[in-house]
Amino acid sequence: MDLDKKITYVTRPIVPSINDFIPLVEELFASGQLTNKGKNHELLEIKLKALLKASNCLLFNNGTSALLCALKAFDFPIGSEIITTPWTFAATPHCISWNGFSPVFCDIEKNTFCIDSSKIENMITKRTRAILGVHVYGFPCNVIEIERIAKKYNLKVIYDAAHAFTTEINGKGIGTYGDISMFSFHATKLFNTLEGGALTYNDGSLQKKVNNLRNFGICSEESVEDVGINGKMNELQAIVGLLNLKLIDEEKRKRKILKEFYDKSFSNVKGIRIPKMPQNTSHSYQYYTIIVEDEFPCSRDKIYDNLKNKNIFARKYFFPMCADYECYKDLPSSRPENLPVANDIKDRILCLPFYGDLDVTTANRIIKIIEKLKNE
Amino acid sequence: MDLDKKITYVTRPIVPSINDFIPLVEELFASGQLTNKGKNHELLEIKLKALLKASNCLLFNNGTSALLCALKAFDFPIGSEIITTPWTFAATPHCISWNGFSPVFCDIEKNTFCIDSSKIENMITKRTRAILGVHVYGFPCNVIEIERIAKKYNLKVIYDAAHAFTTEINGKGIGTYGDISMFSFHATKLFNTLEGGALTYNDGSLQKKVNNLRNFGICSEESVEDVGINGKMNELQAIVGLLNLKLIDEEKRKRKILKEFYDKSFSNVKGIRIPKMPQNTSHSYQYYTIIVEDEFPCSRDKIYDNLKNKNIFARKYFFPMCADYECYKDLPSSRPENLPVANDIKDRILCLPFYGDLDVTTANRIIKIIEKLKNE
Numbered sequence: 001m002d003l004d005k006k007i008t009y010v011t012r013p014i015v016p017s018i019n020d021f022i023p024l025v026e027e028l029f030a031s032g033q034l035t036n037k038g039k040n041h042e043l044l045e046i047k048l049k050a051l052l053k054a055s056n057c058l059l060f061n062n063g064t065s066a067l068l069c070a071l072k073a074f075d076f077p078i079g080s081e082i083i084t085t086p087w088t089f090a091a092t093p094h095c096i097s098w099n100g101f102s103p104v105f106c107d108i109e110k111n112t113f114c115i116d117s118s119k120i121e122n123m124i125t126k127r128t129r130a131i132l133g134v135h136v137y138g139f140p141c142n143v144i145e146i147e148r149i150a151k152k153y154n155l156k157v158i159y160d161a162a163h164a165f166t167t168e169i170n171g172k173g174i175g176t177y178g179d180i181s182m183f184s185f186h187a188t189k190l191f192n193t194l195e196g197g198a199l200t201y202n203d204g205s206l207q208k209k210v211n212n213l214r215n216f217g218i219c220s221e222e223s224v225e226d227v228g229i230n231g232k233m234n235e236l237q238a239i240v241g242l243l244n245l246k247l248i249d250e251e252k253r254k255r256k257i258l259k260e261f262y263d264k265s266f267s268n269v270k271g272i273r274i275p276k277m278p279q280n281t282s283h284s285y286q287y288y289t290i291i292v293e294d295e296f297p298c299s300r301d302k303i304y305d306n307l308k309n310k311n312i313f314a315r316k317y318f319f320p321m322c323a324d325y326e327c328y329k330d331l332p333s334s335r336p337e338n339l340p341v342a343n344d345i346k347d348r349i350l351c352l353p354f355y356g357d358l359d360v361t362t363a364n365r366i367i368k369i370i371e372k373l374k375n376e
Numbered sequence: 377m378d379l380d381k382k383i384t385y386v387t388r389p390i391v392p393s394i395n396d397f398i399p400l401v402e403e404l405f406a407s408g409q410l411t412n413k414g415k416n417h418e419l420l421e422i423k424l425k426a427l428l429k430a431s432n433c434l435l436f437n438n439g440t441s442a443l444l445c446a447l448k449a450f451d452f453p454i455g456s457e458i459i460t461t462p463w464t465f466a467a468t469p470h471c472i473s474w475n476g477f478s479p480v481f482c483d484i485e486k487n488t489f490c491i492d493s494s495k496i497e498n499m500i501t502k503r504t505r506a507i508l509g510v511h512v513y514g515f516p517c518n519v520i521e522i523e524r525i526a527k528k529y530n531l532k533v534i535y536d537a538a539h540a541f542t543t544e545i546n547g548k549g550i551g552t553y554g555d556i557s558m559f560s561f562h563a564t565k566l567f568n569t570l571e572g573g574a575l576t577y578n579d580g581s582l583q584k585k586v587n588n589l590r591n592f593g594i595c596s597e598e599s600v601e602d603v604g605i606n607g608k609m610n611e612l613q614a615i616v617g618l619l620n621l622k623l624i625d626e627e628k629r630k631r632k633i634l635k636e637f638y639d640k641s642f643s644n645v646k647g648i649r650i651p652k653m654p655q656n657t658s659h660s661y662q663y664y665t666i667i668v669e670d671e672f673p674c675s676r677d678k679i680y681d682n683l684k685n686k687n688i689f690a691r692k693y694f695f696p697m698c699a700d701y702e703c704y705k706d707l708p709s710s711r712p713e714n715l716p717v718a719n720d721i722k723d724r725i726l727c728l729p730f731y732g733d734l735d736v737t738t739a740n741r742i743i744k745i746i747e748k749l750k751n752e
Contacts, residue, residue, distance in 0.1 A: 015405040022398060029391040034563040034570040061437055061571065064592075064606035078454060078476060090592040090600050097603040100454060100476045187410040187610075194410040194610035195437065216440075216466040217703060224466050224701040227473040230440035234563075234570035236612045325600040327593060 003310075008362050010315040012355045013187040014251050016243030024239045033235065040238035044193075047245055051166060052183070053173030054200035058210055059238070063162050063184030063197030065231040067095040069213035070158050070180040070199050071132070073206060076101060080129040082158075085115040086323035086334070086342050088134040092160050093322045096132065104128070105323045105333040108342045111275060112139035113289075113349075116341065117146050121153075123333065130156040135164035135174060137351075138284030139277065143169065143177040150178075158182070163286040165191050166248070170280045175200035180210075185241065190255075190286050191248050193241040196233055254356030255285035258363060262288055262352065265367040269374055271296025287317070288354035291345070298373050300350050306369055312362070315351040379686075384738050386691040388731045389563040390627050392619030400615045409611065416614035421574075423621060427542060428559070429549030430576035434586055435614070439538050439560030439573030441607040443471040445589035446534050446556040446575055447508070449582060452477060456505040458534075461491040462699035462710070462718050464510040468536050469698045472508065480504070481699045481709040484718045487651060488515035489665075489725075492717065493522050497529075499709065506532040511540035511550060513727075514660030515653065519545060519553040526554075534558070539662040541567050542624070546656050551576035556586075561617065566631075566662050567624050569617040572609055630732030631661035634739060638664055638728065641743040645750055647672025663693070664730035667721070674749050676726050682745055688738070691727040 028034065035041075041059060049057035060066035071082070078100040084092060086105040093103040106123050109116045115133045131150060133141035141159065150157045157178035161167070165183055167174040175181035185196030199210055209226065212219060217228035233241075266272045273291040277283050292300040300316070307314050321342060323334035336343050352366055404410065411417075417435060425433035436442035447458070454476040460468060462481040469479040482499050485492045489512045496507060507526060509517035517535065526533045533554035537543070541559055543550040551557035561572030575586055585602065588595060593604035609617075642648045649667040653659050668676040676692070683690050697718060699710035712719050728742055 009408075012408045013410055015408075015410070018398065018402050018405060021401065022394065025397065026394050029394060032385075032388045032391075034389055034391070034568065036563070062606045062608075065441070068605065072474075090594065090604070091606065094592060094603045094605060098448075098475075098605060187412070192410065194612055195606070195608060216470060217701070218466065222696060224696060224698075225703060227470045227703050228466070229444065229470060229474060230438045230467065230571070232438075232571060234613070236570055236616070237610070240612070320598060320600060322600075325593070327601060327603050 003361070003365065006311060006362070008312045008353050008358070010313055010351055010353050011188050012357060013192045014244055014247045014356070016240060016247070020243050021239065025236070028235050028239065035232055035234040037232070038235040038238065040235050040242055041233055044238045044241045047242070048198055051245070052175045052200055053168070054175045055202045056204055056207055057198055057200045058214060059233045060197040060199065060214060060231040061233045061237070062195040063182055063186060064091040064095060065229065066197035066199050067091060067160060067182045068098060068229070069210060069231055070182055071095050071099050071101065072213055073180060073209050074129070074156050076129040079127065081125060081127045082130045082132050083120055083123050083128060084132040085134050085136070086321050086339055087113050087136055087318060087345070088160060088322060089162065089318065090322065090325070092132065092134055093328060097327070103328065103331070105331065105339060107339045108345065110341050110345070113137065113275070113345060114139055114141040117142040117149065120146070120149050124153055128153070128155060130158055132158045132160065133178070134160040135167065137287040137289055138164045138167050139275065140164070140167065140169050140174060140281050147177070162189070164284045165189060165286070166282070167284040168282045173200070176202055179203065180206070190251060190284060191244055193233065193237040193244070196237050196241065251356040252285050255354065258354060258358060259285065259288055261360070261363055262367070266290065269371060271374070272370065287351045289349055289351050292348045292350065296374065297376065300348050303370055303373060304350060306373060307366065310365070310369060312353060312366060314353065317349070317351045319346060321346050379737070379741065382687060382738070384688045384729050384734070386689055386727055386729050387564050388733060389568050390620050390623045390732070392616060392623070396619050397615065401612070404611050404615065411608055411610040413608070414611040414614065416611050416618055417609055420614045420617045423618070424574055427621070428551045428576055429544070430551045431578045432580055432583055433574055433576045434590060435609045436573040436575065436590060436607040437609045437613070438571040439558055439562060440467040440471060441605065442573035442575050443467060443536060443558045444474060444605070445586060445607055446558055447471055447475050447477065448589055449556065449585050450506070450532050452505040455503065457501060457503045458506045458508050459496055459499050459504060460508040461510050461512070462697050462715055463489050463512055463694060463721070464536060464698060465538065465694065466698065466701070468508065468510055469704060473703070477505070479704065479707070481707065481715060483715045484721065486717050486721070489513065489651070489721060490515055490517040493518040493525065496522070496525050500529055504529070504531060506534055508534045508536065509554070510536040511543065513663040513665055514540045514543050515651065516540070516543065516545050516550060516657050522554070538565070540660045541565060541662070542658070543660045544658045549576070552578060555579065556582070566627060566660060567620055569609065569613040569620070572613050572617065627732040628661050631730065634730060634734060635661065635664060637739060638743070642666060645747060647750070648746065663727045665725055665727050668724045668726065672750065673752065676724050679746055679749060680726060682749060683742065686741070686745060688729060688742060690729065693725070693727045695722060697722050
């Protein structure tokens with residue numbers, strides 16, 4: 001086979017074996033309960049709560065509806081400001097905006113790409129109600145410092161942990177930091193339910209509110225209290241989740257080997273920086289990112305194009321960055337002088353193909369293509 | 377078997393045969409594309425567009441996210457008033473509210489339970505931006521009169537057609553009336569994708585906007601224009617949809633027979649009124665409703681309780697009604713004197729078990745239980 005014709009994407013989802021899947025679907029179809037907190041949904045919720053070491057966990061149909069509800073849970077007034085990061089997927093600022101709040105972009109740290117906690121206090125105004133941090137690529141925000149700031153200014157802390165499934169800081173589930181954390185189970189994630197998501201939180205008194213927001217505000221058969229939407233995960237998604245849960249240890253094991261292979265290969269390539277996970281934090285193995293520094297003889301875009309020419313689709317993730325979107329570029333906090341690190345990183349970062357079944361031949365080709373550019 | 381122990385719910389979803397389902401899932405799992413406008417998604421969208429006789433049709437993960445996006449598509453200012461009906465599922469007013477608009481409840485017609493178009497003009501203020509009608513139980517709103525009013529006052533018209541799948545008025549798909557119509561494919565609906573929904577609309581220039589709202593505002597790989605959410609239907613839902621589409625003619629045929637059986641049986645029961653579909657409108661066979669008039673010797677609630685005692689779960693649909701929810705009861709338009717018909721109907725209406733596989737023994741028992749109450 002002509003290797004150049006083989007198409008490689010940045011990720012590939014784990015899927016259950018069809019033989020494990022069929023009997024559960026047969027049982028589901030016979031039961032007639034296809035959604036609305038079915039048997040598989042309830043079981044998956046319990047298993048995820050344990051795996052994420054969370055006090056409370058509620059499933060959603062996707063991470064975005066989960067985050068939409070998380071931001072709605074505190075009854076912030078319309079027009080509230082939420083300090084967040086421009087270095088995230090579109091869903092993060094969009095959930096702020098859709099709820100009638102304003103995203104305020106704070107610059108990011110050079111090493112973790114997370115919101116730079118040393119710059120948060122400068123962005124706080126009397127309209128600020130929350131900090132929405134993103135554990136991007138699974139790197140943890142500075143949760144200790146963010147907690148200190150939030151307490152000082154009486155702000156809520158919400159985390160977008162879409163990339164940080166099973167990440168732990170000092171042995172504690174990352175979803176136990178802050179007031180609410182959102183996880184995503186989209187097909188591009190380490191653990192997937194095709195589309196899906198969850199919220200975790202410590203304060204059990206949020207349970208009723210979050211559940212209402214997820215299910216039309218329905219408290220009981222005869223009572224609707226809150227304005228809620230439909231965030232319900234259906235039973236087929238839950239079945240895929242239950243089966244995929246059994247596969248993630250193996251998937252992480254394989255990704256760890258691939259990461260070590262990439263790490264070792266790039267350690268000799270001057271100008272390619274590999275971001276390091278803090279020592280107290282376990283890796284989510286969600287993405288493999290490289291930073292193309294000035295010492296490297298060509299640009300990130302040239303690496304991307306050279307890979308693409310060989311049908312290897314790396315991802316300029318995030319490009320464009322949120323502060324450059326048409327709908328956010330005119331915000332005062334979107335000005336480049338407010339976001340120097342993010343604006344530097346946006347032309348340097350590249351996510352390489354990274355998933356358990358990526359074959360060693362392809363991984364090696366990726367490295368060779370980049371090494372070759374070094375020598376040109 | 378003790379008949380009283382057999383549990384009967386108000387509906388039961390159609391499901392594909394497992395033998396048809398497996399090969400499509402095998403192909404899906406092998407493909408690695410589990411969502412994001414996959415092959416099955418695209419095919420289902422095309423088939424539904426044809427079936428609904430719509431000019432444009434976009435799939436969603438559920439009807440609520442579809443309606444949320446429909447209401448967002450016209451960039452109404454925050455605080456806009458949307459005239460709607462209190463006689464609908466919670467999702468209708470909640471989608472108005474979540475977008476930062478105010479629902480204004482207009483009373484309903486006695487025969488169709490839809491918004492009373494003769495009362496709409498009285499509710500219009502300078503903040504009114506749209507009329508959101510609901511084709512409740514598949515009965516059509518007065519689409520002609522609503523169109524006249526909308527033109528006169530320069531309002532948009534959005535229809536919640538969750539109950540009206542494949543309904544046609546004068547041979548035209550019901551989703552071709554108004555500016556945008558929402559369909560629901562929840563498990564309780566005639567046609568289901570477990571959870572799911574769609575928007576239809578005539579004006580092709582809405583396509584880009586609605587698509588953006590459904591998919592994070594992403595226009596292209598390098599451009600994000602609008603504030604959007606995640607309304608994407610995944611591939612397993614789409615596969616179920618493709619297979620269920622083949623079953624709906626048969627399901628409707630069976631429901632038609634059941635409807636005729638109920639109709640005939642209740643025609644002799646004084647005080648039980650059966651609402652009639654207008655002659656120019658085809659039936660969606662979504663629900664079977666009865667109205668318990670004063671002539672009947674006991675209340676709707678007593679009928680409900682008697683059925684429930686025999687493990688037959690009819691549904692007081694809608695109870696509570698939206699104007700009585702905790703979150704809406706203090707609106708000026710929620711006052712009982714503004715909604716005399718809705719307040720009368722709310723204690724009289726009952727949806728009886730209604731689905732293709734309801735056995736004749738159970739249908740007969742339901743009728744006998746009600747007839748017996750007549751004679752008590």
